[in-house]
Amino acid sequence: MISGAKLPSVTFRTRVRDEAIGGPNPYRWQDMTTEDYFAGKRVVLFALPGAFTPTCSTYQLPGFEKGFADFQALGIDAIYCLSVNDAFVMNQWAKAQELQNIGVIPDGSGEFTRRVGMLVRKDNLGFGLRSWRYAAVVKDGVIEGWFEEPGLADNHEEDPYGVSSPENVLAWLMADAQGVAA
Template sequence: MLENREGEKVPEVTFRTREGNEWKDVTTDDLFAGKNVVVFALPGAFTPTCSSTHLPRYNELAPVFKANGIDEIICLSVNDGFVMNAWAGDQDANNIRFIPDGNGEFSEKMGMLVGKQDLGFGPRSWRYSMLVKDGVIEKMFIEPEKPGDPFEVSDADTMLTHINGEASLPQRVTIFTKPGCPHCARAKRELRDAGFKFEEIELGNRGLSYSTLAAVTGAGTTPQVYIEGQRIGGADELTDWLKATA
């Protein structure tokens, strides 16, 4: 049975990390002493839920966590430093610190090391998140012990609600673009000038095509801008929307 360790100190472990082309030992004191830190642990780098939802939302909300007193957000997995660094680069998650628990020592001492031999993974971390203040675990959100890979409580929004239920969230903005499109460049510039961070989906990248654009947006031209799920439209429509909401 997975144990909630609220009120306890984090285990003393030395992690073998990679910085550039060199090994660097990082201790739990280095990570947690004198700081407010959010940790989210997951089964593996490059795996579907971890890559599509768990990690990206923490990265997206990192500025909000910082504004609410969090010094650092750590992603921890039972993977080696090479894999974790490659995943960080693939995800472009510059707001997150990736820590490899390569031997599973930290996960085991946390009581969160589980067997995933049925998937060919071997020992891995159970999915959970925790708030650590000066090395002491204040709060843990542990996924329920169910078959598969449950993802119900260790998400970024749940943790942020615990820290500050009234925290102001950034609007979710997505823009469909194509290379060399001047209207796309103008739309992105106007979004940045207005203080919006956005997800860019570029046609021609990873098999995305005009068929994709038409299927998702119902339109055949770029850019196409969505804010909080609402289709704003192209660059001219975005300009009008920004003026109306200023």
């Protein structure tokens, strides 16, 4: 996708905590749309190949989590992590990572990822269809900045990481705040 493009309108199947349910698993299904996540807000969206995977769990997600205050200071209202994983996996990953600042978006069917052109095969890793790694700065559903890792391809032998890193997105936001971002 490119700057100025509008995100596709998709419905995500999420699971949310609801104490009224009681028991050991007090969660219910809740449909959330692209508009629910992005309308009227300036957000950072980053997508990655899979929950619980090394680069995602060690660098990318923790980096955005730890840097949240810096992003807020530059006008970011929310940061979302999207993966082609179901709501159960995404919720457990958020819990395991002890997230306080980052919201997770389960794109279990890969519909959103397909519609933004980032759905790739990762059969070489036993994953099937997954997201290519990217990040975006999105204002009211429209892309302001796009950060796609190089080499977008099915069954890529490597997992490039750097362009979509929290440090790179933050640097772009700082330059944008000074009026020098591309």
